Amino acid sequence: MTGPDEPDDDQRAGALDRVAAAAGRFVRERLGPDAERLASFAGRRLTGEFEVDAFGFDEDLTETVLLPVLRPLYRHWFRVDVRGVENIPDDGPALVVANHSGTLPVDSLMTQLAVHDEHPRSRHLRTLAATLVFQLPVISDLARKGGSTLACNDDVQALLSAGEVVGVWPEGFKGVGKPFAERYQLQRFGRGGFVAAALRTGTPIVPCSVVGAEEIYPMVANAGYVARLLGLPYFPVTPTFPWLGPLGLIPLPSKWLIEFGEPIRTDEYPAGAADDPMVVFELTDRVRDTIQQTLHELLQLRGSAFG
Amino acid sequence: MVVGVARHLGALLAEQLSHDDRVDRVVGIDVVPPDDDIGDAEFVRADIRTSDIGRVMQRVEPDTVVHMNILATRSDAGGRSPQKEINVIGTMQLLAACQRAASVRTVVVKSSTTVYGAGAHAPALFTEDMVPGALARGGYEKDASEVEAYVRGFSRRRPDVHVSILRFANVLGPTIRTALSEYFALPAVPFVAGRDPRFQLVHEQDCLDALRHTTLGEHTGIVNVAGDGFLVLSQALARAGRPAVPLPTLGTPLVGGLMRRTGVADMDSAQVRFLTHGRGVDTTRMREQLGFEPAYSTMATFDEFVRARVTGGFDSHAVLAAARQVRTRLADGLGHQRGQP
Numbered sequence: 054m055t056g057p058d059e060p061d062d063d064q065r066a067g068a069l070d071r072v073a074a075a076a077g078r079f080v081r082e083r084l085g086p087d088a089e090r091l092a093s094f095a096g097r098r099l100t101g102e103f104e105v106d107a108f109g110f111d112e113d114l115t116e117t118v119l120l121p122v123l124r125p126l127y128r129h130w131f132r133v134d135v136r137g138v139e140n141i142p143d144d145g146p147a148l149v150v151a152n153h154s155g156t157l158p159v160d161s162l163m164t165q166l167a168v169h170d171e172h173p174r175s176r177h178l179r180t181l182a183a184t185l186v187f188q189l190p191v192i193s194d195l196a197r198k199g200g201s202t203l204a205c206n207d208d209v210q211a212l213l214s215a216g217e218v219v220g221v222w223p224e225g226f227k228g229v230g231k232p233f234a235e236r237y238q239l240q241r242f243g244r245g246g247f248v249a250a251a252l253r254t255g256t257p258i259v260p261c262s263v264v265g266a267e268e269i270y271p272m273v274a275n276a277g278y279v280a281r282l283l284g285l286p287y288f289p290v291t292p293t294f295p296w297l298g299p300l301g302l303i304p305l306p307s308k309w310l311i312e313f314g315e316p317i318r319t320d321e322y323p324a325g326a327a328d329d330p331m332v333v334f335e336l337t338d339r340v341r342d343t344i345q346q347t348l349h350e351l352l353q354l355r356g357s358a359f360g
Numbered sequence: 361m362v363v364g365v366a367r368h369l370g371a372l373l374a375e376q377l378s379h380d381d382r383v384d385r386v387v388g389i390d391v392v393p394p395d396d397d398i399g400d401a402e403f404v405r406a407d408i409r410t411s412d413i414g415r416v417m418q419r420v421e422p423d424t425v426v427h428m429n430i431l432a433t434r435s436d437a438g439g440r441s442p443q444k445e446i447n448v449i450g451t452m453q454l455l456a457a458c459q460r461a462a463s464v465r466t467v468v469v470k471s472s473t474t475v476y477g478a479g480a481h482a483p484a485l486f487t488e489d490m491v492p493g494a495l496a497r498g499g500y501e502k503d504a505s506e507v508e509a510y511v512r513g514f515s516r517r518r519p520d521v522h523v524s525i526l527r528f529a530n531v532l533g534p535t536i537r538t539a540l541s542e543y544f545a546l547p548a549v550p551f552v553a554g555r556d557p558r559f560q561l562v563h564e565q566d567c568l569d570a571l572r573h574t575t576l577g578e579h580t581g582i583v584n585v586a587g588d589g590f591l592v593l594s595q596a597l598a599r600a601g602r603p604a605v606p607l608p609t610l611g612t613p614l615v616g617g618l619m620r621r622t623g624v625a626d627m628d629s630a631q632v633r634f635l636t637h638g639r640g641v642d643t644t645r646m647r648e649q650l651g652f653e654p655a656y657s658t659m660a661t662f663d664e665f666v667r668a669r670v671t672g673g674f675d676s677h678a679v680l681a682a683a684r685q686v687r688t689r690l691a692d693g694l695g696h697q698r699g700q701p
Contacts, residue, residue, distance in 0.1 A: 096684075101598035104659075105590050107640050108484040109558045187480035187637070190554025197558070198592075207483040207490070211642075 091117070108179070108212070109197030115177065119199050120166055126159075127166045130306050131265060137313040138171040146213040146256045147316065149178060149220045150247060150340050152239055152348065153228030155266035156289045158182075159304060160229075164220060164263060165200070167311050179212050180220040185286070209250040220261075221247045223337075230287035232275065236267035237352060239345050245337040248319075252327035252336070255320035260340050262347035265309030268358045270294065307358050310351045314343055361422035362401070363389045363408060363454060364429030367436075368536055369470075371396035373426065373568050382576055387420050389413070390429070408450040414457040421463040426575055427454060428470045430507055432500055433539045435626050440499070447503040448510075455514040458521070466522045468574050469511050470567075473527045473560075473584060474630060475504040478637040485642040488527070488582045501630040508582075515580075522580045526570060529586035529641060532661050533564030534668030539631055545669055546625065549597055553606035556594050557638025560586035563656035563664065570652050583650045584641040588657040593635070599659075600666045610635060 094117045097103050103113045127133050141147055151164055161180050168178040181204035187193040202208045204221065212219050222228065227240040251258050272289045280288035294301030317340065326332045362377070364370040365388030378386040378400035386401035388394065393403055404420070406412040408429060430447050437443035451469075458464045476486040483490070508525055515523035530540045543549065562570075562585055570585045597604045607615055611632035619625045627635070646652050656664065 099598060101591075101595040103595065105558055105592050105595070107590060109590070109592065109638070111592075184480050190552065192554075193480070194554060194556045198556070202484045203481070205483050207485070207487070211483075211485055 094118075105198070108200070108202045108208070110177070110179070110200040111198040112177070114198050115200060119195070120169060123162055123166055124170075126304075127163055127170070130304070131163065131269075131309040133163055133167060133265075133309040133311060135167045135171045135311050135313075137315075138168070140259050140313040140316055141168060141172055141176065141218060142257070142316075143174050144216065146216050146254065147218045147259050148209075148213065148247060148251045148256050149218060149259045149261050149313070150344070151220065151222055151261035151263055152237075152344050153222035153224040154231070154236065154263070155229060155304075156270035156272045156291065157304075158222070158229050159269060160263045160266035161220065161222060163266070163309065164261060164311060168218060168220075176218050178220040179217045181209065181222070183225060206246055206250055209247065210254060213250060213254040213256045223247055226286040230272070230275070230289070233267070233271040233273055237264070237348050239341055239348075242337050242341050245333040248333045248336045248340070249327040251319045252322055252333070257316035257318055257320075258336075258340055259316050260314040260343040260347070262312045262314070262344050262351055263309070264311075264348060264351040264355055265307045265358070268307035269304035271305070305359070308355055308360055310355055312347055312351060314347055317343075361387045361389060361417075361420060361425045363413075363425065363427050365398060365401070365403065366390035366392045366394045367428065368396060369531070369564065369567060370394070370428045371398050372564075373428065373571055374401040375399035376568060376572060377401070377575065380572070380576070387422065389416065408454045409445055411453065411457075413453050414460060417457040417461045417464075421461065423463055424466040424468070424575055425454070425458055425464055426468045426470070426571060427451065428571075429454075430470065430472070430504065432472060432474065433626070434500075434628060440628070443500070444503055447500075448506050451507045451510050455510055459514060459518055464518075464521055466575065466578070467511075467514070467524070468571060469507070469523075469525045470571060471508055471511075471525050471527045472500075472504055473529050473586070473639060473641045474501050474634070475508055475527060476639060476641070477501050477630075478557075478633045478639045480637060482637060482639065485640045486584070487642040488584055488645055499628040499630040522578050524574045524579050525582045526574060527582065527584045527641070528567055528570075529560040529562050529584070529639075531564055531567045532561045532665045534664055536564045539625075539627070541665065541669065543625055543627075543635075544596065544600055544602065544665070546602070548605050549602045550605045550607050550610060550619070550625070551593055551597075552610055552636050553608055555636050556592045557635055558590045558592045558640060559634070559638050559658075560590055560640060561658045561661040562587055562654065563661040566654040566656055566661075569655070570646075570650070573652050574650065577651075579650055581645075581649065583645050583652075584643050585646050585650075585652070585654070586641055586643050586658070587654045587661050588643075589659055590640065591658050591662055592638075596662055599662060600670045602670070 097113065105111045154160060165178040165180055169175050177200050180201045182196055182201045183204060186196050187203055209219060223242040224240040225243060231240060270289060270291045272291055274290040276288040276290055291301065322332060362370055362374045365374050371394045374386050374388040375398050377383050388398050388401045388403045389406050391407045404416055406416045429450055431437045431443050434440045434443045437446050458467055511523060511525055531538060532541055566587065609615055610627060611629060616627060
């Protein structure tokens with residue numbers, strides 16, 4: 054495709070050209086080989102030449118902007134160590150079930166990055182988020198583009214049937230908003246909806262244990278009155294928030310370990326097992342116990358939280 | 361028999377059916393004569409809100425009735441209460457007439473994916489079996505789900521009739537005028553700041569083809585109809601080269617009222633929710649049960665609409681040329697660097 058006014062380099066070669074070339078060199082030196090990629094990315098954004106999938110996932114934006122923005126936090130601030138990433142299959146569906154903590158759901162972002170950066174196939178973890186996320190402007194938009202969707206049975210099954218790796222945090226707000234004193238104690242695992250979805254689609258469940266997220270915003274109290282006023286599930290009070298204002302939003306630099314455990318197969322159960330509450334509860338407990346045990350082991354291994 | 365023939369799609373369907381060899385006779389019904397050409401179809405004036413329609417039905421004795429008179433925008437009807445009356449009472453009268461007419465073998469209703477509603481609680485993809493109206497809160501959303509409830513009642517009372525409900529995603533194309541087409545044709549497009557809803561489209565020709573396919577076939581049941589793929593609002597505006605104006609909301613009396621009074625846009629609550637949260641529907645059943653394959657994807661539909669309807673704005677060729685220019689410069693920079701010892 055040629056534009057209507059393709060500039061003729063020979064005729065226009067003048068001061069403007071030299072400035073542009075110099076600017077190009079400058080950008081190149083600063084950004085390295087990424088510059089060209091970013092320029093074509095900006096072009097695609099301005100002309101709308103990109104695709105989102107049925108869930109609103111924008112792979113182009115996620116790989117070019119969202120994940121790179123989070124990467125320094127992952128590598129240098131939390132110094133995340135990942136174990137057992139080979140437990141996530143190279144292709145086909147898997148359901149990653151993880152513990153939730155940290156006052157703000159930074160752990161889901163880091164787990165998403167861990168799966169993408171450490172897995173040989175650079176798979177995208179499609180995370181499930183609470184309704185609250187989709188009620189907030191900007192956040193809802195970024196969540197969908199980053200691969201999140203609403204944590205409901207229809208969406209989980211649609212994603213698993215499409216062969217995606219889905220990430221779920223069944224503790225929900227009970228986990229992410231629990232006080233610092235209860236750190237690394239798993240809360241109730243919802244109603245086991247994720248297990249039922251895995252059973253229906255015969256998807257293996259990969260238990261995932263995250264150590265480190267508990268210390269990023271130690272929640273010493275919950276201002277329940279403010280939370281009710283704002284319609285939030287909790288309103289955290291940490292040693293720095295809200296006292297230091299926006300500065301209080303800087304997470305503490307704890308050391309993180311993320312371990313993906315042995316997959317638990319669900320395709321050996323008889324048809325209809327998803328509708329048998331006993332099977333669902335037993336499997337839920339098994340996943341929960343695995344994660345709790347691994348958490349204790351990882352805590353031993355890590356030693357000091359900020360080491 | 362095509363009901364709602366004075367409207368653009370109704371007239372086009374009547375015209376296309378009248379040229380089809382498999383159809384002997386086409387009768388178009390509406391309260392006013394159609395502006396568009398309806399080909400060899402006959403026009404009969406009748407108001408579906410009254411029992412007129414019953415008398416026409418007795419006289420014409422149709423074997424197939426296509427109901428296309430469900431209005432999505434209140435300005436089409438001249439206000440919210442006429443809109444509701446045409447949609448709900450009109451459908452009741454029409455179905456009552458169909459129930460009485462022994463000749464009727466097939467009823468096709470052009471419905472909309474608006475019945476699913478839109479909101480933060482919505483799943484990413486609605487399938488046909490999800491409870492209609494669970495998220496539909498008012499306005500046209502409610503009409504559409506009430507209309508469908510009457511249609512389901514009718515299909516229970518006349519089990520010998522093939523009743524199909526086609527739920528179309530937003531129809532767009534070079535000629536059709538809908539609330540959404542006028543929205544995208546605005547010189548500057550207002551949107552809710554911090555929201556980028558995703559949506560599906562159906563090309564107007566695909567919409568007609570799907571209706572014709574169902575009218576001439578023997579399908580029974582509810583089917584979503586949408587083109588492949590999705591667009592997000594910001595992407596659509598970029599492709600159309602429209603400048604976007606972020607507003608805190610489109611729905612408050614202040615903003616919505618201001619837009620209506622200044623004639624910028626008349627949006628009801630259902631449309632505001634759609635433009636805030638977006639919507640997606642599953643189209644497996646369209647392919648597997650109805651056996652219909654749309655010719656245009658969502659993106660192709662939008663591009664065709666843009667070519668025909670949207671003028672001015674940014675030129676995407678210029679942007680592409682600029683982007684290429686930048687890339688060439690960067691490549692030059694690299695060349696210089698490599699050239700250096």
